[in-house]
Amino acid sequence: MPHNKSDTVKEFDFTAKDFERVRTMIYKRAGIALAESKQEMVYSRLARRLRATGIASFVKYLDDLEAGRLGDEWEAFTNALTTNLTSFFRESHHFPLLAEHAKKIGGPLTIWCSASSTGEEPYSIAMTVCEAFNTLTPPVTIIATDIDTNVLNTAANGVYTLDRLDKMSPERAKRFFQRGKGEREGMVRVRQELRQMITFKQLNLLADGWPLTGQFDVIFCRNVMIYFDKPTQRKILSRFVPLMKPDALLFAGHSENFLYVSESLKLRGKTVYELDDRGAAPKLSAHRS
Secondary structure, eight states: OHHHHHHTOOSSOOOHHHHHHHHHHHHHHHOOOOOGGGHHHHHHHHHHHHHHHTOOOHHHHHHHHHTTOSTTHHHHHHHHTOOOOOOTTSSTTHHHHHHHHHHHHOSOEEEEESOOTTTHHHHHHHHHHHHHHTSSSOSEEEEEEESOHHHHHHHHHTEEEGGGGTTSOHHHHHHHEEEOOGGGTTEEEEOHHHHHHEEEEEOOTTSSSOSOOSOEEEEEEOSOGGGSOHHHHHHHHHHHGGGEEEEEEEEEOTTOOOTTTOTTEEEEETTEEEEOSSSOHHHHHTTOO
16 A cells, blocks of 8 residues: 555645636736646646656746746746647548638638647648639639647658548659658658748737738637636737738637627628628727727
8 A cells, every 4th residue: 555655646746826826827828728637638738748858846937937047948838738739631621611711712822730749730721722713823822820839840841640640642642742751751741842832930919019911811710718817819800800811711629619709700601700891809909009
């Protein structure tokens, strides 16, 4: 029995007060509202940061982080607490609508993928517009952003394990990916034409300024808002509105409903929104920070 008990002892003390402090810090930094049930997840992910920095306690780690004594550690802290679940053509019902919208506009199109993660979503967007225009060089520019710099590096590289394509048709996989050989056996890389279509940038949706210019024909913001509370959702959506062209589409995640937090949007299809033409946009854009 003593042996079993010792197995459950944590390497670092992590109190409820420490957890609440982490929740406050990540909310202020990235707008992420961590649920009370996430204490074990937070411990597991941040314990790695304590080991990496050689700090022996959560109290000192959080003190040093807030005092700015850990250099770029804020970035690592944020990356550690960011969830990056994604796949190619996730929520597949969105992509035929994107293709239809692209063909209707005819180009040039500008698309913003606001939560790139490891790149599966922006590359799915790129494949869709290539198919819509029947060319590997469609008149489309894609900006793909994420708060997590680690996943952005993966995305920009465009290299994945072959099993990531399991649910993709063989024709699509052959057209848009190159298979690795030799020591790269079992890996695939997105074709260069698709990679050149996308610009990857680090962006925090809570930052005062966004490194974006102009307006977009399409914005993807899927499965991001679920991590934010309603005031934060409202603030972000109010900043999306001025960045949308009059006929732009905004794609949301399957469990997200933007109608409750924005009077400027109306439903176009299943979790797809467009600007409401009843004149709410100027009122909301005044909230832009």
